Amino acid sequence: MSLRLSTVILPYRRWHEGGRSTWTRAEQLGFHTAYTYDHLSWRSFRDGPWFGAVPTLTAAAAVTERLRLGTLVTSPNFRHPVTLAKELISLDDISGGRITLGIGAGGTGFDATALGQEAWTPRERADRFGEFIPLLDRLLTEDAVSYEGDFYSAHEARNIPGCVQRPRLPFAVAATGPRGLKLAARYGQAWVTTGDPKLYEEGTTQQSDRALRQQGDRLADACAAIGRDVDEVERVLLTGFTPDRSRPLESVDAFVDFAGRHRDLGFTELVVHWPIADSDFTADEKIFERIAMEAPAQLKG
DSSP states (O other), X not given: OOOEEEEEOOXXXXXXXXXXXXXXXXXXXXXXXXXXXXXXXOGGGTXXXXXXXXXXXXXXXXXXXXXXXXXXXXXXXXXXXXXXXXXXXXXXXXXXXXXXXXXXXXXXXXXXXXXXXXXXXXXXXXHHHHHHHHHHXXXXXXXXXXEEOSSOEEEEEEOOSOOSSSSSOOXXXXXXXXXXXXXXXXXXXXXXXXXXXXXXXXXXXXHHHHHHHHHHHHHHHHHHHTTOOGGGSEEEEEOSSSTTTTGGXXXXXXXXXXXXXXXXXXXXXXXXEOOOTTXXXXXXXXXXXXXXXXXXXXXXX
């Protein structure tokens, strides 16, 4: 089984000061998809430049032709399904049908309180996510939607002409808990994980592999419960958050070993962070580019 290689480009550069050239270079290097984070700010980047995901992806769509584009991930923390659907349909149209929506339940970071609200509990996030995805699915597939829920409402929301991709653009659902995995099984064209966060600091490679295998097994169970073939759901690993950290980007051989191991765990797409100096995503750009150009051929079959 072949393994697709994608990248995630954090939106911290001004468009005309390295932003544009990074996205065009991602296409030149042959990445399958280039994603960006959909946050209002993020961790150590909070006090520096940080741009919006949708405008960034719109600009990237205008300067690329083949590269798929997406969020990794959007969440209900500061999004509403009605307005998000309109932006996604527009973005899918501008890109010629190259958009994937990575979507998750959100967390407790800066996005959780930026609008002045108290951070939601894990249960509240799961409750909202369980309402957000089905409504967004309807908004992207129906011309007019009315809905009254516990958290979200829509009143004759019009979304004509809909997505270029039919019946809608694909969802890549980030989830590890039972409720999120049920949503991934029902609505996802792909499932996204970063691994088990409890293992990041002190865990071992073997523990991480076991945790990822168990997550995949739970996804399979969720698919089986609704009669869906789990092989219909792509499996995406956002790298950099397992005990391996940045070591796979130290050489082509190291990356091929890492990627082969995760391909054997059932993953169909690996996403690597575009190097950022003096950050958690520091990496040698020349080696990074060699990985992009050379590793996929070694991972075929």
